[in-house]
Amino acid sequence: MSANNADDVRDRYWAKTRNLTIVVLALWAFFALVIPAMVSTLNQFTFLGFPFGYYMIAQGSLIAFVVIIWVQNWRQDAIDDEFGFGEEE
Template structure:
């Protein structure tokens, strides 16, 4: 394998790793930090519900779907940038 291919592969995995770390950090925030703050968040209401209840019941689920969409969108862009995309 040439040095150029190794450099491209290393940059590809560097970007993929950073994306994975970001996605895991967001997941940890919405699955661990928000539930830990539910008591504080309940002092605020959103759509007539305590914010802590809303974030546990609906907000985290919406966040997870958005995180999945974002990860897929960015990984497709990374794949296309390095020539690994489906549209070749």
């Protein structure tokens, strides 16, 4: 493998990893900052008998964070495997 080819693979790997990180951070910011800022508007609706804004702050954002972490790990494993950086089983 030539040095230029290795550099190209490394650059594409880090570009995909960077893009995934940007998406994850944007989603995290949405659920951590935007949803709490909109709580009074969201409270006009109910979910499971609770005001929706309260539910999103108390449970919904936490569920979203767990899902974001799971998806990020799943996608990063796929990126690692695609470029040959995955763990050997």
